Amino acid sequence: MRILLEESSNSLTSADADVRLARRIKRHTDQKKRDIKTILDQYSKFVKPAFDDFIFPTKKYADIIIPRGGDNHVAIDLIVQHIHTKLGQHDLCKIYPNLYVIQSFQIRGMHTIIRDVKTAKHDFIFYSDRLIRLVVEQGLGHLPFKEKQVTTPPGYIYTGVDFCKRLCGISVIRSGESMENALRACCKGIKIGKILIHREGDNGQQLVYHNLPKDIADRHVLLLDPILGTGNSAVQAICLLLSKGVKESSIIFLNLISAPQGVHVVCKRFPRIKIVTSEIEIGLNNDFRVVPGMGEFGDRYFGTDDE
Template structure:
């Protein structure tokens, strides 16, 4: 879409102001989130309009423990992933929020620092949020934690703004039933495992800590 490409041009510009970076990033995040929500299961539902007409629409299906999926579990990787929370809340209220903190060391994302998951997470669909998918190591470690908690791969949707081909292959090879929703696939990773052309450190730019 031209709209998406235009917003990518803006947020990738290193001269953009923090205010504009946050504004256009939020717009992109919301588009990704809305598309990701479209992959959740749903059921048909009929409502009566103010004109006394019948209108057939869709509603989020309920989980196997009678919890509506719109109250399902949202998971994100600190701290850049936190930037995607507001867009999701704006699209779908009543979400439960979980936390996973993974320390990233070069191309190795295997140091779990903190996690807070509900006891019934295995009975929910999960949205995993991280703006940039680079090597895929951090994502794989988070997904592995979910799988250990008995969340089916097919119940996990990974949402991000940009993805490196290497990261996509890394995640999908290990978890083939998982879905990835991204707004743009970049060229590659460089020797420092940074996405090229990329957008720099998203979290630092979004929260203004890049100085």
């Protein structure tokens, strides 16, 4: 019972009684060379009563019940996929201390809505904006700060913090522009620059446009792009920022979903950059698309997916 209470999710693999008995008979006759009478006697006196008293009652605590036991390959594959996803998130955060994944049931619920192909455009925008705001707020929490004391209306001293004011946002056109409103809502009057990276195949990316604040070298930068896939676009954008004098440790990369491949590429090349995301994906498919993904984010957000 203690183990059940400590687990975040519980699964029960179920098989018919006659299947369980048949397996036991085969196993004990083949491996232990017992006769049928001995096997049935032990089963009826000890095995079945123990199952009824201790195993079957745990069924009500199960979050997932897998019928047909080990023969249900579809259900088992789904569970394995879920475990790999969770382990992937945990392992990546252990490998890269500069990777931050924000998680909650609210975030999971928003992901469920915006990933659904049936979600209407206005709902996609509404819940995407909510999720982006949470990621932006989390990213702002990684800015440097200094202690500051203020006087409250009753006349008492409150010791708080004052965050860095030298800040700007850089959006990767076009999907990154969807994150600008949330940043403006959090940081009044913030300067926002833009980078456009033209994609021609996975390895044929070419920077074609950028408009950055002139004093960007003196600022902390929030790099905005909702999806981190292969990491190639992110690397090119970060290299541009570094060439303009921005310190690597001054860049915070904000996105909604990240493929492990992209995380590896960015974190290995830029170990001092911070990445803030809300979900680590399973990976990339043969077309280098994030899986399970959420489609073309910019098209869905700006309503151009039908063009």
